[in-house]
Amino acid sequence: MPTGGITLSIESQFENIFLVxxxxxxxxxxxxxxxxxxxxxxxxxxxxxxNAVEHAHHLQRAKRVKVRVSxxxxxxxxxxxxxxxxxxxxxxxxxxAIMENVPEVERGRGLGIIRSLMDExxxxxxxxxxxxxxxxxxxxx
Amino acid sequence: xxxxxxxxxxxxxxxxxxxLLDSRFDAVSAPVVRERFAALIGEGHHRIAFDISEVEFIDxxxxxxxxxxxxRLGDDxxxxxxxxxxxxxxxxxxxxxxxxxxxxxxxxxxxxALSD
Numbered sequence: 001m002p003t004g005g006i007t008l009s010i011e012s013q014f015e016n017i018f019l020v021x022x023x024x025x026x027x028x029x030x031x032x033x034x035x036x037x038x039x040x041x042x043x044x045x046x047x048x049x050x051n052a053v054e055h056a057h058h059l060q061r062a063k064r065v066k067v068r069v070s071x072x073x074x075x076x077x078x079x080x081x082x083x084x085x086x087x088x089x090x091x092x093x094x095x096x097a098i099m100e101n102v103p104e105v106e107r108g109r110g111l112g113i114i115r116s117l118m119d120e121x122x123x124x125x126x127x128x129x130x131x132x133x134x135x136x137x138x139x140x141x
Numbered sequence: 142x143x144x145x146x147x148x149x150x151x152x153x154x155x156x157x158x159x160x161l162l163d164s165r166f167d168a169v170s171a172p173v174v175r176e177r178f179a180a181l182i183g184e185g186h187h188r189i190a191f192d193i194s195e196v197e198f199i200d201x202x203x204x205x206x207x208x209x210x211x212x213r214l215g216d217d218x219x220x221x222x223x224x225x226x227x228x229x230x231x232x233x234x235x236x237x238x239x240x241x242x243x244x245x246x247x248x249x250x251x252x253x254a255l256s257d
């Protein structure tokens with residue numbers, strides 16, 4: 001499979017998220033991964049971008065969200081970088097785990113979807129940016 | 142810039158079919174759909190089949206809009222989903238919303254269920 005990386009960057013608004021989502025679907029399809037896996041990766045990144053635009057940037061269009069896509073021999077990772085305030089990632093993950101047992105909840109299932117679709121989620125605070133890395137391991141054929 | 146989401150509405154029997162004509166039900170289209178559901182429910186439409194057969198991509202925002210409408214109707218009405226397929230059905234199952242909504246493969250079956 002090809003290895004390498006690319007960084008995508010958008011203005012922080014919901015209307016731009018589909019651009020990244022569709023680009024990621026195309027990129028990972030070239031590895032190749034199945035249509036289902038490509039969709040799941042697209043959805044996980046879209047959910048992370050939704051959170052960045054709404055919760056980190058509070059819909060401020062002047063800010064930018066970046067997604068660093070890294071293709072390695074055995075995994076694909078997506079690092080979503082926003083300029084929002086630091087937050088308690090572990091607490092957010094615990095809440096997401098609880099919410100998964102309440103399917104009828106109206107909001108707040110984005111992180112739970114990411115948890116379900118990706119193998120690892122990591123959070124780092126670097127300078128004034130949040131880095132959330134989503135990792136999906138590739139099955140060996 | 143994406144265009145505003147397009148909705149089509151049609152009466153069949155005593156049910157209203159609301160069809161989302163866009164392929165993505167996401168953070169852009171969800172608020173518009175939610176607003177339309179609010180207006181329709183406010184006008185007294187209490188038996189609604191939400192046709193998402195054209196939708197190829199759904200995220201948590203789309204799911205939230207549908208759950209919001211279901212809760213808004215509460216015990217006074219019914220909202221069912223028709224036409225979910227492929228990856229959209231996978232997301233409904235992943236989030237266990239397939240247990241929350243009544244799902245039908247097409248609007249005919251959805252309307253029949255609403256007429257019970």
